[in-house]
Amino acid sequence: MAEEKKYRVESDLLGELKVPAEAYYGVQTQRAxxxxxxxxxxxxxxxxYVIAIAYVKLAAVQTNHALGTINDEIAGAISQACREIIDGKLHENFPIDMMQGGAGTSVNMNANEVxxxxALEIMGHKKGEYQYCYPNDxxxxxxxxxxxxPTTIRLAIIRMNKTLVGSLTGLISAFRYKADEYRDAIKMGRTQLQDAVxxxxxxxxxxxxxxxxxxxxxxxxxxxxxHEINMGGTAIGTGLNAVPGFAKLCAANLSKLTGESFVSSPDLVEATPDTGAYVSYSGALKRLAVKISKICNDLRLLASGPRCGLHELNLPxxxxxxxxxxxxxxxVIPEVTNQTCFKVIGNDTTVTFAAEAGQLELNVMEPVITECLFESxxxxxxxxxxxxxxxxxxITVNKExxxxxxxxxxxxxxxxxxxIGYKSSTKIAKEANETGRSVYDLVLEHKLMTKDELDKALDPKEMLESHKFLTKHLSSN
Incomplete structure (x- = not known):
């Protein structure tokens, strides 16, 4: 017979609710x-995300302790709990869905309760004995x-951006490596899918x-x-219930803890509902996705075939x-990357709509902004x-x-x-296209250039960049 699951009972504004006895989260998390x-x-x-909110809570408790609003014992216990979360512990106690109502209240309370x-355990008390350390107070x-x-979202994105930049740096290095490997492999450039130079x-x-x-x-x-945050603004940016000096000191503490240069917004009322930074950053992700997807399109096209396509290169x-x-x-790898990029582009549209949907002193749509940005x-x-x-x-190249x-x-x-001039070049191109004959043979046949001149002009290596031969020829005419 399975062991009966144990619960503790907690209460909030809406009444009592059972919470798993071993859980560090409490009643409001359970409701979520x-x-x-x-x-x-x-x-x-x-x-x-979890680490970011622990850093924010750690900066806040350090600020409150320094300003005299929390005593040594409670501040020490809260600080230790935050550091444990930062070190990767207790993460299983953050089980709420990324999509939620309440403008992120469930996220904040999840952290407060855990x-x-x-902290209660650290001080020698049982879970739920909130008279000694209360999630809200x-x-x-x-x-x-x-x-x-919003401060948590910002820090989480900053951290995740470093991972993205690391991945992107690796891709850039891979293309540099391939560029060196095939630096002399000549091919046709194309514009509008037509032969260029x-x-x-x-x-x-x-x-x-x-x-x-x-x-x-x-x-x-x-x-x-x-990096501009609104900590200390509390509900709508007026700073109600935060002691004087909280905003700037908390930003300084968060900067010291994370190594990031956070600054307190000069207008906390303006900063509280503002989602402009998310829109801009989401746009940067979209721009990157567009470029990555275009490169994948190129790779798929260049590898098309093997017998009836371009077949200029081979993908693994x-x-x-x-x-x-x-x-x-x-x-398949470029294909799955293309699809990922489509998702990022779609997420940017969602971020845009959610940012626009803000009303008055708060944007309650930040959870979907968060989910989209994190997913992207x-x-x-x-x-x-x-x-x-x-x-x-x-990647390998079919040089021949x-x-x-x-x-x-x-x-x-x-x-x-x-x-020979654009007009004569056009006539040669048209005749070559209609007859299937080579440009080389037709130029000689029409006595437009000598063989030596033509060999120099049509040497593919000579056409890769501007060169002295062409400059000399033009200056002599």
Whole structure:
């Protein structure tokens, strides 16, 4: 016979409720557990989220202790409980759904209750003996959900952004490695899916790396907006129930604890409902997703084939591609990365609507903003790492095929513009396209250039950048 589960009874505004006896959370967390079954993603699924709120509570108790509102024993116990959570303990006690009503009150109370009950144990009391350390009066002293919750979100995003930047740095390094490996591999560049002019895979891969390095700078610019916090503003930014000096001292304490440069907002009433920083940061995630997805589109196109596509490069085979077509291998890693990017782009739209939905002194839609931003950060970090390890590092180039396409391309006629003029180049291109003959043969046949001049002008390596031969030719005419 299964052992009967034990409970303790706690009460709040709505009455009494059973809470598992071993749980560190309390009655308000239990209500959230009972109420919200939406996303099936829990607060504890994002460790940086749990750690962030523990840091905020630790900064708050240090501030209250310094300002004389909490005594040594309680402050010490709360501080120890917070540090245990920061060290990774008790995270299983944050089980509430990421999607919830109440503008984050359940998140704040979850932390208040877990910290209070652990502090009670540290002081030698039982869970639920709140007369010695109360979730609201002590752990939440001088605070409101409306300043704790947004500050926690900001710190969590800052922490998660570091993981994203680390993943992105790895992808950039992978493209740099491939650029060096194939720095001399000549291929045709294309615009509007039509032949353009020659380039190297080194140039193409380096372009991807440079493009993504811009995104690191953009993420860092936008994450700076999250360093302005409204701690000490309490309910609507007026600072009711927080002692004078709380706001600035708490920001300083949080900065010291985390190594981040937090500043107290100069207007806490303005800062409390403001979600502009989330909109900007979400936009940075969307911009990165758009660029990553475009690169994946390129990789899938360049690897198309193997017999009837471009087949300029090979992606590492990762899975059989069909249940009916033998021998088919699909570009599954770029495909899953594309889909992740679509999700991030969609999440940005949700963040935008939720930010707009704020009313008066508070935006109650912050939980969905939080869920979307965390999901985008988590998914994008994982997808980028997967793309790097399972795809980019294993790319190989079909050099001979690429070189043959360059030699046979009509696009190289562009290089003849300075020598025979655009009009003559157009005629040669048209005739080559209609007859299937080479640009090289037609130029000689029409006696537009000598063989030596043509060999120099149409050397693919000479067309990769501006060069002295062309400058000399133009200056002599």
């Amino acid at each position: 557990i009972n109420n919200y079954h939406i996303s099936r993603k829990k607060m504890r699924d994002y460790p940086d 910290i209070a009950n652990r 002590h752990v939440n002293c001088g605070q409101s959900t409306n300043d704790v919750y 020659p380039m190297t895979f080194g140039q193409e891969f380096n372009a991807y790396a440079d493009n993504l390095e811009e995104e690191i700078l953009n993420l860092e610019r936008n994450v700076k907006l999250l 085979p990762k899975a059989p591609g069909s249940s009916i077509m033998p021998g088919k291998v699909n570009p 950060l988590w998914w994008l970090s994982n997808a980028i790492t997967t793309l790097t390890d399972e795809c980019v590092l294993g 095929r690429c070189y043959e396409m360059v030699k046979n391309s009509i696009g190289i006629v562009t290089a003849l513009n300075p020598y």
